[in-house]
Amino acid sequence: HLRGPVDFDALPEPQPKKDFQRDPARFVPVPAVARRRHMVLDELMARARQAAEESSFNTIAEPDGSTRLGIVTSGVSRNYLADALAANGWEGRARVLELGMTWPLPEEKICAFLDKCDRVLVLEEGEDLLEQDIRVLVQRRGLSVSIEGKDDILTHQGEYSTTLVTRRLARWFEETCPVREPRSMEPDLPGRPPNLCPGCSHRAVYYTVRQIFGDDAYYSSDIGCYTLGLLPPLRTADFLVCMGSSISAGSGFARASEKPVIAFIGDSTFFHSGMTGLANAVFNQHDVLMVILDNGTTAMTGHQPNPGMQQDVLGGMSSHMDIETIVRGMGVTEVAKVRAFNIKALTAALKDMKDKPGVRVLITEEPCVLYARRQLKKTAPQVAVVAQQGPEAMRCLEELACPAFYRHGDNLEVDATLCTGCMVCLQVAPGAFKARKRQG
Structure with missing residues (x-):
C-alpha cells in the first residue's frame, strides 16, 4: 500500500512499446520446435550456472585463524547462523559459505570451499535439498569431506531460530551449549487458533447452514479466510484440496456418497478457479449445492480487486462481472441470492434448495467487515x-x-x-x- 502523498512526477516513465517480431520457431512449442528449444534451454542454463559461480549473493567468510570446519547455509538460516556465531564468539571456528543464489547450484564455488574442509555442516530450513545436492556433489567429485545436516535438533519440521542453531552448533563444535533448553508449554493454557473476524458474514452463513444440515451433509471448503469455518462450533470444512477445488472435489464426493454435499467458495476464488469446476458439475449433472460467499473483495490476502467488486470502487479501470449472471449463463437454473446477515431469508433459501437435485448455487452477499470499514467507510451505528x-x-x-x-x-x-x-x-x-x- 502506498502511504502518504504520491509524487507522480517522480514516477518512472512508462516503458516504450515495441513491435512484436514473429518467430513461430521460438514461440510455438510444437514437438519439432520444443526439441530445438531444449538445446537452447541447455545453453541458457550453462550461462545461468556461470552467473551463479560469479554471483555476489554467494559469499565466503574466512576466519582469521586456520580451520578445517565449514558451514554452508542458505535462506533465513544465514541470519540465525550469523547471530549464533557472534553471540557466542564462534566466528573464528568455521569457514562460512552463504548461498543467496542456489539454482543453478554454483558447483565450482562449492567444491573449492569443500576442498578446504574436513567437516561441513549444512544449515537450511525445510527439506534437506541443499544438503542432498552437496552430498551428491561430494560423491561425484570424489571429495574427502564429511557432510552433516539435519538431526534431532534441526529437523525438516517447523522454523529454525537462533536458539536452535546455537544448540546445533554447540553439538557440532563439541562445546557446552550456552543456551537453556526451552521450557515446555504449560499444559492447561487455552488455545488461540485463528478465527473469523467479529462481524464476518461467513459466520452467519455457516451458522445457518449448520442449523439446517448439521452433520447430515459433507462440507467441501476452499482457499480463503472462510476456510476458518473448519473450527468448532461451525465445523463447515470436511476437506480441502486446493484453490477452486470446493466444487470439483464436492462433485466427486456427491457422486460417491449418499449425503448432501455443500461446496463453499469465495467470490474472488470463484473468479480465479471456481468457474471451471462449476461448468464440470453442470455438464455431469452432479447433485451439489454451491455456496458462493461474496464479500466484495479478496479479503484473505489484502483486499485486492477482483472482477466482482463494486464498480464505483474500481472506477473506470475495469469492468464489473456479475456472479449471478455468470452462474446462470453456465446453465445453472437453481440460483438464489440473499444477504448473508438476513438469517430468515438465508434459512428459507437453504431449505428450498436442500432436497432439490442437480447443481444449485446460493450467492450470499455482504461486504467484508474490514473492507467495509477501511475502504467503503461504513460502520454500523x-x-x-x-x-x-x-x-x-x-x-x-x-x-x-x-x-x-x-x-x-x-x-x-x-x-x-x-x-x-x-x-x-x-x-x-x-x-x-x-x-x-x-x-x-
Missing part, C-alpha cells in the same frame, strides 16, 4: 448488548461463537469495541440480545 442472561444467551455463545462475546463470571457479555453491529445474535437469540447506540 449500533452494537449488540445482552439484555437477558440465561440459556438462550449461552446457546448463542456456543452455536455462533462470535469473538465479540466473552464470559464474565457466569454471564455472557459483548465487547462493544469488537462488536461490528451485524446483529446476527439478535436474530439467533432475540430474547437475549438487543441493540444499543454505539458510544464514542
Whole structure:
C-alpha cells in the first residue's frame, strides 16, 4: 500500500512499446520446435550456472585463524547462523559459505570451499535439498569431506531460530551449549487458533447452514479466510484440496456418497478457479449445492480487486462481472441470492434448495467487515448488548461463537469495541440480545 502523498512526477516513465517480431520457431512449442528449444534451454542454463559461480549473493567468510570446519547455509538460516556465531564468539571456528543464489547450484564455488574442509555442516530450513545436492556433489567429485545436516535438533519440521542453531552448533563444535533448553508449554493454557473476524458474514452463513444440515451433509471448503469455518462450533470444512477445488472435489464426493454435499467458495476464488469446476458439475449433472460467499473483495490476502467488486470502487479501470449472471449463463437454473446477515431469508433459501437435485448455487452477499470499514467507510451505528442472561444467551455463545462475546463470571457479555453491529445474535437469540447506540 502506498502511504502518504504520491509524487507522480517522480514516477518512472512508462516503458516504450515495441513491435512484436514473429518467430513461430521460438514461440510455438510444437514437438519439432520444443526439441530445438531444449538445446537452447541447455545453453541458457550453462550461462545461468556461470552467473551463479560469479554471483555476489554467494559469499565466503574466512576466519582469521586456520580451520578445517565449514558451514554452508542458505535462506533465513544465514541470519540465525550469523547471530549464533557472534553471540557466542564462534566466528573464528568455521569457514562460512552463504548461498543467496542456489539454482543453478554454483558447483565450482562449492567444491573449492569443500576442498578446504574436513567437516561441513549444512544449515537450511525445510527439506534437506541443499544438503542432498552437496552430498551428491561430494560423491561425484570424489571429495574427502564429511557432510552433516539435519538431526534431532534441526529437523525438516517447523522454523529454525537462533536458539536452535546455537544448540546445533554447540553439538557440532563439541562445546557446552550456552543456551537453556526451552521450557515446555504449560499444559492447561487455552488455545488461540485463528478465527473469523467479529462481524464476518461467513459466520452467519455457516451458522445457518449448520442449523439446517448439521452433520447430515459433507462440507467441501476452499482457499480463503472462510476456510476458518473448519473450527468448532461451525465445523463447515470436511476437506480441502486446493484453490477452486470446493466444487470439483464436492462433485466427486456427491457422486460417491449418499449425503448432501455443500461446496463453499469465495467470490474472488470463484473468479480465479471456481468457474471451471462449476461448468464440470453442470455438464455431469452432479447433485451439489454451491455456496458462493461474496464479500466484495479478496479479503484473505489484502483486499485486492477482483472482477466482482463494486464498480464505483474500481472506477473506470475495469469492468464489473456479475456472479449471478455468470452462474446462470453456465446453465445453472437453481440460483438464489440473499444477504448473508438476513438469517430468515438465508434459512428459507437453504431449505428450498436442500432436497432439490442437480447443481444449485446460493450467492450470499455482504461486504467484508474490514473492507467495509477501511475502504467503503461504513460502520454500523449500533452494537449488540445482552439484555437477558440465561440459556438462550449461552446457546448463542456456543452455536455462533462470535469473538465479540466473552464470559464474565457466569454471564455472557459483548465487547462493544469488537462488536461490528451485524446483529446476527439478535436474530439467533432475540430474547437475549438487543441493540444499543454505539458510544464514542
